[in-house]
Amino acid sequence: MTTVLEERGSISERLGATGTANALELTGVSKLFGALAALSDINLVVRPSERRAVLGSNGAGKTTLFNCVTGDFPASTGTIRFFGEDITQFPPHERIRRGLRRTYQISLLFTGLSVLDNIYLASTGVSRSRFSFLRPRRDDALMASAENLVRVVHLEDVQHAEVSTLSYGQQRQLEIAMALAGAPRFILFDEPAAGLSPTERTELIEILLGLPQHMGFIIIEHDMDVALRVSESVTMMHNGRIFKEGSPAEIEDDPEVQALYLGGDDG
């Protein structure tokens, strides 16, 4: 690995350095599990502030796509560029330190820790204090940003509660807060609305729409209400391939898409 960790500057500095590069650029990405092609020849371009929904039936390769981008599973072929930089060979933590974030379909939280500690831990991961043997002081900057994020995802009432005592919906909100920690540049949301009640979904949409304008994301979502309201472009996947791309209205009206994915469902 020839990566040297750069000093992390402000978002605008880094955007300046990378010019007008796309946030994410996938060229010919495939992922094979033995003989099974979970992804084949994916070409995808997402602009820095773009909000994109990825739709598709179960097994279409949506989560595998995320796993290849974050490096949880390395891609079998193809290249992945993040703000112009080729990250195909990077281990996951190097990609995260460059400003990529993701949430997981099944919450991967530290259930024995408090809400605040979970977010604090997420902030230290991309900072130099991750090896610190000293406890955070009360005026610690990372702790302050964690407290701020608690408010962003509407969890201030339970910030000192142990995560295991949180409701499912609150855990999903915490999952989002952890993805927002440490100045992300681009976020991958993997079915954030799964299992949420209608009220919680409304709250989720509020949180997503309330993110800073420059922060682009890709969202995998089965709930068309959520997906189409928070995104400006849509990518349809089917059997590990990109099937169709377009605006939410185009996708909704496309007869092929309706036959394949929406079916009889009035979405």
Add this chain to the structure above:
Amino acid sequence: MAVVDPFETRADAAAREDRSWLERIPAAYWVVGLVLLIMPAIAGDFVLFQIFGWTFILGLIALGLMFLGGYGGMVSLAQMSIAGMGGYMVAIFGVSAIDTISLGWPWYIAVPISLIIAMIFGTLTGWLAVRTEGIYTIMITLAIAAAFFYFTRQNYVIFNGFSGFNGVLPPMLFGVDWRGPAAFYYLTLFWAALGYFVVLYISRAPFGLALQGVRDNPRRMSALGFNVTAHRVAAYTFASLLAAIGGILLTWQSAQISPGTAAIGAAIDILVIAVIGGLRHPVGPFIGALIYVILKTYAIDALVAMGLSGERFQLLVGVTFLIIVFWSPDGILGLWDKFRESRNRDPLTGRGGEGP
């Protein structure tokens, strides 16, 4: 499994934030601290030097294993070898009766060098071991422990082979003979207490929190930007420091170091100590060490008193270990938790209460 130590959560800490730090020290610490401090006034020389001195040393070495195992989820059998390395180095660089090998450097050079070499050895061990998980970590560290034992026994140029080094004494600092029972008691108590509080402190610092995160969910941790491998190796380095301090004290206590000090049996004993005490809290290894040392010291007398042959003292050690693990896989700490829980249980509903 809870990520934090069961005795304190941030919520507790927040609730007690208003009080001064002195008031926040639990009563148990005052009692135990006072008893330990005045121990030389009540206990005899043998108890001070042999029972408590040895308990603190073995507890310190096992504390490193508790840190690795309890917070990091990595069980290493090489802790005793790293302690042995520390002991050997202080004999080689410092003063011993084997003056053909020992360099005779003053303690303030020999001790830091010994600690550094032992930490490098421990870091390399960790660097190899973190590539494996679970039982394979145990196997690879056991292999390293075995290799260290046979190497020291067969190498005469540096390690003086079978007989090792004798006459390795602590320095006469401030005009005190640090091998005197009371002085040695305080010396080992100081390092054991320091190790205990440092481990407790680190468990809530970013490094410790992240280590517990790595234990529970390595994939998530790398998705937060943590280099999981580097974090695990760093945990080995820290555990090696604890082992190395323990190893040097152990060498000073017996005034000698030989291959037997870090033999396979001794390596496994450290694991036994950590497990019978409990891996969930840094006090566990010291409880385990006290039980182990008392058994090792008095088992022969107990067996002879029962009319049995004293040679079978290992049987008593083993049976006690089995009983503790059978009743509580979490060791003595687990038993204590069970007891507290049953006391708080509502007699009608059978459910655990919130009360004190």
